[in-house]
């Protein structure tokens with residue numbers, strides 16, 4: 001079905017190295033009467049890892065979903081590699097190819113094996129051959145440390161393994177940025193580590209990432225910047241060192257105390 | 262009683278034609294029943310309230326009256342509104358509309374079994390809505406839908422005998438007419454019964470084969486569905 005589409009090169013026109021990879025400018029969104037995002041602005045440089053924290057209902061998931069156009073922003077602008085994508089709903093599939101997303105509940109395709117989950121989008125979206133896609137899947141399963149699970153179906157895998165397949169599935173599209181929405185909060189404690197390790201390795205290799213998580217250990221280890229959201233607003237954006245060094249906004253401090261008990 | 266006569270009937274063009282007619286009614290009504298069911302299922306899922314009301318009225322009408330009544334009604338009452346249909350067409354329309362009322366539920370359960378999370382994940386990978394439907398939703402839905410649709414098909418084969426009341430030359434009517442000419446009921450009905458069993462067996466075989474070939478995963482672990490389960494009447498027998 002994709003063979004008719006013109007080939008889009010993975011890297012579009014070059015953009016100034018200093019320009020941010022992703023720029024969210026004054027984005028607002030409401031669901032009916034509920035204002036979920038209020039003038040949120042966020043700049044993410046290439047190779048940067050940003051950890052997004054905030055209480056339940058503060059709009060973290062919604063912000064991620066606005067970035068890859070799963071739910072359109074009402075006002076404001078979203079710029080990806082310098083391109084204004086805010087209103088490109090018709091072109092959303094092309095843009096989403098380059099934005100990987102990982103979900104709290106993995107959302108693997110239940111009728112496909114681990115390898116087939118990874119191969120689906122490269123084959124159906126990029127038109128890659130089955131053999132090439134399989135090579136990609138094998139390589140990525142190695143990267144997420146489960147090389148022997150290629151033929152396992154999702155319900156034959158542990159939660160931690162499923163989430164790592166989901167990460168590999170997103171990576172197969174060679175995204176420019178990865179969005180993680182609470183990737184470990186559905187996992188048993190003993191599996192959280194293996195998933196966070198994979199994410200930290202990717203960040204260390206320079207994968208640009210936005211991570212919604214309450215795992216402060218991960219933030220300390222992998223984050224360049226911490227963004228704190230509350231009631232739909234970005235209350236604080238701090239360099240990780242400053243954040244953990246104690247120069248934290250009082251509201252963020254209160255929230256941190258809560259989640260750290 | 263004469264087995265030779267049973268055999269003669271089995272091989273006679275009239276009976277063969279009757280069996281073909283039964284097969285044709287069953288398959289056509291099932292296909293249009295699935296289409297009707299799809300429309301009703303979509304109406305039921307619609308956000309627009311009047312659409313859901315229409316769907317509800319449809320289900321109420323077609324589940325709330327006997328299918329025999331529906332066949333007779335369409336054949337006898339529509340002409341008084343100037344709509345003149347052949348017996349065959351009336352029969353197929355009645356059976357399809359009736360089937361749609363049951364099929365809607367089956368289709369809905371299949372489509373809803375694929376959670377929105379997986380659809381979102383497909384979109385996030387860059388698939389289009391159609392791609393998500395084709396590569397993620399349908400393959401999973403079909404596996405869920407297939408067993409109950411198979412049951413419906415066998416049910417439809419049996420229900421099709423009812424259309425003999427509007428004089429469609431299907432298997433039962435042929436057998437009945439043949440027997441009433443010479444009072445050899447045993448032979449004529451046995452021949453018809455054998456044809457029904459042959460058709461049912463073919464359906465069951467095709468269904469088992471389809472289920473197996475679609476379900477690559479369970480091939481490893483799954484035990485086959487008991488044969489008699491395929492013959493079990495749908496929960497809400499008509």
Ligand SMILES: Nc1ncnc2c1ncn2[C@@H]1O[C@H](COP(=O)(O)OP(=O)(O)OP(=O)(O)O)[C@@H](O)[C@H]1O
Nearest residue numbers: 031032034036054055056057058059060061062063
């Ligand atoms: N599709 C929707 N329709 C209506 N309201 C929604 C929708 N999606 C989210 N909301 C509401 O928007 C608010 C923010 O939701 P969001 O999921 O972005 O929060 P969150 O910060 O991710 O919370 P959590 O930590 O619980 O995941 C919530 O009050 C939620 O109920």
Ligand SMILES: [Mg+2]
Nearest residue numbers: 060061062181
């Ligand atoms: Mg959330």
